[in-house]
Amino acid sequence: MNVSVDVAIIGAGPSGAVAAALLRKGGHSVLVLERQHFPRFSIGESLLPQSMAYLEEAGMLQDVVEAGFQYKNGAQFVHRERAAAFDFRDKHSDGWGTTFQVERAVFDDLLIRRAAKQGAEVRFGHAVLDMKTGDAPVLEVADEAGARYQVHARFVLDASGFGRVLPRLLNLEAPTRLPTRAAIFTHVRDGIAPETHDRNKITVAVHPEHGDVWYWMIPLANGRSSVGCVAQAAFLDVPEAEREAKLRALIRCEPTLNRLIGDAPFLMPVRHIGGYSANVERLHGPGYALLGNAGEFLDPVFSSGVTIAFRSAHLAVQTLKRHLNGETVDWHAHYDAPLRRGIDTFRAFVENWYTGKLQDIIFSRDQTPVIRRMISAVLAGYAWDETNPYVVDPVRRLNALHEVCKQQN
Template sequence: MNNDNANNIVTDVAIIGAGPSGAVAAALLRKAGRSVLVLERQHFPRFSIGESLLPQSMAYLEEAGMLQAVVEAGFQFKNGAHFVHRERSAAFDFRDKHSPGWGTTYQVERAAFDDLLIRCAMRDGADVRFGHTVRAMQTGDAPVLDVEDEAGVAYQVRARFVFDASGFGRVLPRLLNLEAPTRMPTRAAIFTHARDANPPGAYDRNKILVAVHPEHRDVWYWMIPLAGGRVSLGCVAEASFLDVPEDEREARLRALLRAEPTFAALIGDAPFLMPVRQIGGYAANVERLHGPGYVLLGNAGEFLDPVFSSGVTIALRSAHLAVQTLLRHLNGEAVDWLAAYDRPLRKGIDTFRAFVERWYTGQLQDIIFYPEQTPSICRMVSAVLAGYAWDESNPFVADPARRLDAIYELACAPAK
């Protein structure tokens, strides 16, 4: 990295955002000998939602040289997911799945997890600047970013390429008018952390717990066990279902938790450990995930829904694909970003989309809770839930919508 002068920085790759996709991309690029500047408007550690990882993500952490740090950090072990709806229950062990690869992972407090990853990237030589905001971008073969620090000092970054890893901040989609309509309805989430006072063995802390509202099948809850006797709790629904004034959020979430028998029994009146928060309108999309001199990673490009905890896995997959493609480009190859990055990444996103859409119609819920599941089909579904949404040897990845619809019609619909 070079400084032409105080107002002009030159680097191989500029990365907007220091979250998981930005950190993993920075580490991979440094391992390939490329100079990297990461620009993050916030200071770490900082709170973020998306605390339940999927096993597929472990391969990308390993590739980036971050696995040992993550394993030694003391996060809550995770090996699957447990679903409940009234008297129905189903558990998936991600170690028993169709696809090869990791079957376990962790459930993490994102403030600590994200800080750990970006510190690993800094250890590898990435220049990371916190409190620096990207104000504008000139696209092209030699893109230029206009940046401002917290003191109001403006400068420019000249890069050979730019990665937007800004997550829900969606910096380049906003600055370059890249936003496109999303097919996902407007939903919201209301959430907090609570003290887990349950005795050992009261429930399986190694699995995320997902419950469906007893009366509204398009409303669901999460409980994510975390290290240190904490749990992350939340409820997702159409935005209007959760629309209350800020000072009524705690009472609204408490009432929702009491309405679901499993959560009522496990949480009861356990104290909330932080103010109840709400996010909404998080589903997002763009027409293309790349353009002249830039590419969009993770949530900066497209975000579906939190129900299957796919966000971090998609983010890390995008970092892996983008770095592979960019290194070919920087080495002088003619690269088709649509074929090498956009379409392959969207394949997995579309797999998750098929699952998410059928979760909210109730079809996937009926498949999950079906009492006579075929073991091979169960392993195929488990693989997708574990994050292996790009493994096309799995029929539920190769043609997810048709396969899910066929299974539902054969097994579930006649039983109604």
Template sequence: MNSDSLERTVADVAIIGAGPAGAVAAALLRKAGRSVLVLERQHFPRFSIGESLLPQSMAYLEEAGMLQAVVEAGFQHKNGAYFVYRDQTASFDFRDKHSPGWGTTYQVERAVFDDVLIRCAAAQGADVRFGHTVRAVQTGATPVLDVADEADRTYQVEARFVLDASGFGRVLPRLLNLETPTRMPARAAIFTHVRDGLALDAADRNKICVATHPERRDVWFWMIPLAGGRSSVGCVAEASFLDVQEAQRDATLRALIQQEPTLNRLIGAAPFLMPVRQIGGYAANVARLHGPGYALLGNAGEFLDPVFSSGVTIALRSAHLAAHTLNRQLDGATVDWSADYDVPLRKGIDTFRAFVERWYTGELQDIIYYPEQTPSIRRMICAVLAGYAWDESNPYVADPVRRLNALHEVCKAG
């Protein structure tokens, strides 16, 4: 069919993906009076991993007019994280941190959380279309998307700009060949939900538990208490360590949980509430985060690792930066997407990367469990763990590699 004969929808901004980045970007653009079309391949609610938010995210939800809906959704409160390795423990309260701002957040079932956010965006006037797949894109001053609905009816979307918030679907990186090798090793995660039945004093439900395997410091577990007596539990390791057939996943995760004393005490034989799922090869990167007529948000651009729950925070930060940059552009200002979006977004990503890389070498674990922690430095580390990876008043944000390396030398000498 000649493309000129296709039905055409026109919008100021087309957003690919209705996850947190897409929803927040849509809301911020609608607040500025833009017409916004959100194209989502799936139907919501749908399962997604990444259930432990960071406090930094709350400011972006508040700015997008979504805070009340999130507060009223009944999610599990979160105020920090605690780490476990053999007989060592370390607890961080995100309210006691270097950076100003929110010190609490939520641990969420993403199916519900994502649905709440996109419905807020729709209530603010975004045109949200579920079950619509972007098949092709023409970039440029007026980008055009080729879209198909579930009945395979095709149409085109003409926009003044396109934001790709497609997450692990990575629509524009695939269509435009933007993928580039990531520095992160190939890792995988297996995970499920359990009916934990925790006694009130058995664990702090307001904190995520991150436990290191007692024999392998590069293998770690998460336990995220959720509302209603459920917990999300998973194991992350090099992909080869978790290379098992689908039929073996339940037994593999159960055996791994029983090898870690704290999780075995908290979960033990608690029934799995869904078949164990696996995700692998999630670390990703792109040659650039923007181009003629488009920008990439959140996981569509780069994803590091789940260890510090940075994914949603990076996604919302990218939505905030992109929406503000794009609003200025649509108002007629000359913007520099590299200076105004790419560089500042990557600053925080690079901070998280420095922490993630040193987690797997064991250096950050040495720092976290060091018994003689200086209170001011502890608050600086806590601020990054709380998501404040863009606050350059924090030396561990301004120069994370050098500062962490020096701090590890002190801990090692001690």
């Protein structure tokens, strides 16, 4: 059963699927190893417009557009009586201003099936148990029957997401600067009439009393919505049997969500995820690179996860093609550092959200259109566009803008 392949990819989620498709376009043999079977549930249903360019590059855009997902053109934020909406078509950066809100079980399955049609071999129910790093990496793999075999590859990409296969096997994990947070969430039958609410935008609501507690409501197709609450882990620490009551009570105490879905029936048990923020010392090593959430995950507040996953696949494959062609490649300069620049932009926005500074900016009354379009571009996923001052120097720029907003308000 031993296999030899140009590139082995661990994980069939969005980054793995896009990387596989891009490598196949370059004529490389690809084997994708996925522990689970698809379709399978995953969180992270609200895409950012930046993602569309990577789907197009991978030859997957038509499949996504024709799948019937809920159209998305922006985000709306609410806190008590305050409200602000951003239309992602009105932004500083060039590129897509619209995208979709997706059921990830369907979306992820669609992407990996397209990669398979493009020639990638995909093995579901196969788990990576160990790895020998180096110029000729070797993976130890087991199928569901327990049969073991080896995969000899010229390179390995870890796209295992929250499974974080190589960070665990190779002891790569590093502390994250972000506090330990958790989320509880479900899907609801929302029954929201289009004329009463803009289904084309994700809603991010701030808890009436706790500024560091927030909710998402993501309208999906067919009258469903994803709804959840994010807070410090202790705030949501209740027994599993009490999660439904906890989430229902939290929804009812937020005026906008209570009006829209206060009594909407839950369509699945309330789920919990905690300690999801993660980091690693480096995003590459001898014979491997880490993609998407396998490397670093920040926070779900700005829906950056899939965009970072796609960006990492794009950058890694650009670098890997040169490596496979025999060039000497500086993975730090061409992959790690460029990817982290955008992640650091998102991190600055996340950290300023939780301190309340970004909330003050978003809800400020007098907004300069030019600066508003710069903020909108980052919220739309264009965190690598260095024509945007809030990408080049996000910490200083956000601090200065917050001072101005404080004086105006």
